[in-house]
Structure formats: structure tokens, C-alpha cells
Amino acid sequence: MKKTLTVNLGGIVFHIDEDAYLLLNQYLENLKKHLSNLEERQEIFNDIELRISEILQEKLNESKQVITLEDVQEVIKVMGQPGQFDAEGGQQPEESDGSGGKRSKRFFRDPDEKVIAGVCSGIAAYFHLDPVWVRLIFIISIFFGGFGVLLYLIFWIVIPEARTTSDKLEMRGEKINITNIEKSMREELDELRGRIGTMANSSAATIRQAGARSTSFFEDIGKGILSVLTFFWKVLIILTGIILMLFGLGFLIAILAFTFGWTGELMADNDILILSFPMMARLLLGCNIPVAYLQVIMLIVLGIPSFMLFYNGTRMVFRFDRIKYLGLTMFNIWVVGIVFLVFFSLTTYKLYKIEEEKQMEVTLEKPAADTLYLNLRTEDPGMKYLNYEKYTFVNDMRTAISDEGELYIVPRIWFEESSDSLFSVSQVLLARGKSRVEAQLHLAGIRYQLTTMGSSLMIGPYARLPKSDCWRGQTVNLIIRVPIGKYVRIENRFHELKPNWRYMMNSVNEPTLRMTEYGMEEVLPVNDTVTK
Secondary structure, eight states: OOOEEEEEETTEEEEEEHHHHHHHHHHHHHHHHHTTTOTTHHHHHHHHHHHHHHHHHHHOBTTBOEEOHHHHHHHHHHHOOGGGSOTTOOOOSSOOTTOSOBOOOOOOBOSSSOSSSSHHHHHHHHHTOOHHHHHHHHHHHHTTTTHHHHHHHHHHHHSOBOOSHHHHHHHHTOOBSHHHHHHHHHHHHHHHHHHHHHHHHHHHHHHHHHHHOOOOHHHHHHHHHHHHHHHHHHHHHHHHHHHHHHHHHHHHHHHHHHHHTTTOSEEOGGGOEEOOHHHHHHHHHTTTSOHHHHHHHHIIIIIHHHHHHHHHHHHHHHOOOOOTTHHHHHHHHHHHHHHHHHHHHHHHHHHTOEEEEEEEEEOOSOTTOSEEEEEEOTTOGGGGGTTSOOEEOGGGOEEEEOTTSOEEEOOEEEEEEOSSSSOEEEEEEEEEESSHHHHHHHHHTOBOOEEEETTEEEEOSOEEOOTTOOOSSOEEEEEEEEOTTOEEEEOTTHHHHOOSSGGGTSOSSOOEEEEETTEEEEEOOOOTTSOO
């Protein structure tokens, strides 16, 4: 049977064996002697006592309600003996096993560096980061569904605040022993003294100025107005910074999405899709310039200005020091990107420098008929792609992409007034190249057919390019000359091609057009008894 005492340690009542009490009391007396020469001795002692009470509480449970000698010995082993440290509370001369205190990490909200609730500064302290970057991540997350605000509120509720010195040491993952508690308390008190000293100096300077001269009523008004203007100027800088951040981030995301084709093809008017940049670059330049090079240049030339907008906006909001040489480095990279952009632009210009044209007259079987019927060639290989998605290409050209990745070009159809009473049709092929010989080779590579049958013109839906070729300005134009007063009837399946001409924009059924002195106009269908 042992004699048991009741003690109050750090505001918590414990039942403790007599021998454990004697050892603990001696330890605390030695600790007081060790701290006796320090001005902040009472604050440090209270924190150490609180930490000891926390450790002892962990030793108790339902079956154990009394602190034993072994428990106190373990506390001393964890906290360390005061005699192991010098009179200034410095470093341990050697770190023996088990005497360095408890090293663990735990999330806390940091009240010393907080802006709102200390969530970001607590996370930064846990991971040894600059709080500015953590706050920046939370701000960016607001623009992605706003989950950053919800996450911050959850952390605010769930994560406790670091109130004691032990909490702050545990938040940073430092050992909770006498040395670190003493060191942390000294740093806090030194910081507090510094703030008080600054405030005292400021107050003294104000008093001296007030004693040296009395300000007039108008001078006071002027200072008040200046203070208000200074406040609004700071607010304006922050708002400008937020706007720059939003624009910079928005442009950067848009440039990345466009450059790498994350958005896929974009929808334009009349159900026409705009090709993504990677696909467009491959069809236009992929035969000569790797698409990856073009993507890198796009990111450098357009992405760097967007990034610097975002970076400078962030500095205006959070007022952190600039990253040394970042601006100069980014400018140099951007200049290099501009040089490569000029080089590839000149290369592209040379690829399209020379244009060649080939015009062929199409012989109609019944050029004197009253109505010319425009139909699609049903036996044309391109008919299988009639219902494929249509894309807008260079100069608003309509195209489709075959299963093999070939470019299928929708021919352009133009109506002109005939100089006589006969229908006539011209087929004009265009192509470009670095030289006339190359342009003529591209011209010869265009595969397109149209035929005539009675008063009908059977038009191929697409002009095809060789599979290995990139687009070099290859275009097929059909010029149909219509006498005044005569008609052109267009097959309804032309709607599937979505050609870029207004006669097919609003018509649902097969439109019938009539040539007038003002050009082609849509009219009611003519009598089907007209001879084909």
C-alpha cells in the first residue's frame, strides 16, 4: 500500500504516488532554478508544466487513475533534465536516445500568421512552405467550382487552433522538450517586445511632433484627405491585381486548351465545326514542321505574357517580393519564341508562295434548257462521308476528315449571269507551292469528278487530296453561268454538305433559283414537266 497525494498541475488535478510526487517536485524545482535568470521564466515554466500535464494525462485510463514513479521518470526522459542545457537554454551538447522529446506532427491553425482563420498558415507550417503559395492555391481553386471556399470552411471548423507553445511546436514537427519550449517562448516574447517597441517609438515620435508644433485645422483636413486617398489607392491596387490575376489565369487556361486541343472542335454557325489547333496545324504544316514545335512556340509567345499578367497581379494582391531574374528570364525566352515564330512564318509563306490555276470548261448536253438541275454523283467515293461532321477551314472553306485522315474539300459553287441564252459551267482548280512546278504537282493531285446527264449537272460532293499530302491551297470552284430568266434547281442532299453559299441556308426543300438582273433569287419550284 502506497501513500497517494492530490496535485494540481497545469490546471489539471492528478492523483500521484508519494515517491512519484517527490521526484516530480524535485524536477520542477530544478527547472525553476534553471530558468531563474530569465525575465520570461514564469511563461516558459507554465508552458512546460502544461506539457507535462498533457503527457501524464496520456498515461491515465479507466483502469489506471494514479500517476506512478515510472510515469514521472518517463516524463523526465521525454522532457530532458534542466542540467543538460546551458544557462541560456541553448542546444543540447549531445542527443541521447529517448531524451530529445516527442517529435510528431499535427495540423493546427496558426494564429500568429493568420489572415482570416490561420488555415493556410497552419498548412504552410506543417509542410514548411511559404503561406503565400498556400493562399494562392486556395484563391485559384475558387475559380474551379468554388470548392476552395467550402474546403477552407471545413478546415476552419475541423482543425484546432495552436494556442499553446506545445501546439505550435507540434504544428511545425519540432520536438516538444524544455529546449524547444524555451526557445519558442523567447522568440514569441522577443517579437512581442519588438512590436511594443515599434509602437512606443511611433507614439513618442507623434508626441514629439505634436509638442514641437501645433497643426492647423486645414493641415489636419489635408492629412485626413491624404489618408483616405491612400486607402483607396491601396484598394485600387488590390482590385487591379485581382483583375490581372483573373485575366492572366483565364488567358493561360484558354491558350493551353487551344494549343493542345483539349476543347476538341468548336461549334460555329450552321452546325459547322472549327478544327482544333493540333488538327489544323497537322493538315496545314505537318508535312514540313512538327506540330509539337508549333505548340511550344504558341505557349512561349502567348503563354508567357499571360503568366506574367497573373504573376504581377498576384504580387499586387499579396505584396510579396519579386522572384529575382524571373521577369528577365521570361522576357529572354519570349524573345527566342518570337524569333522562332518569325522563322516558321517565313517558312510557311514560302510553302504557299506561288499559286497555279487550271480552268476547264464542262460540256453540258442541253445547255439551252430552261432549268439546270444540280445533283450529287451517287457513285462518288465521297458519298459515304456525306453525313460526316463538316469543318470550317482556311478562308471559310468547308471540309470533312475521312476515316483514313484524308482531307475532303467541299467544292465552292458560284452563279454568274450568262452572256448569251445558254447555260455554261467552268471548273477552276487552284493550288499553291514553293515553286510553279510544286504548285502544278499539287494541282495535278486534286481528285475531283463531275458529269452531265441531259439538263442535269452531277457534282462530286468532295475534292480529295492524296493521303500523304498536306493542304497547299487546293480549292475547287464551280462557276455556273445562268441566262436571265432561266432556273437552277438544287437537290436537297446538298444540305448535308453545308456548302458556304446562302442559297442553301434557309431552304428546307429543294430550292429553285431564277437568274434576274439583280442576281439569283429563290422562287417557287418550276413545273416538273420541264424536260431533263
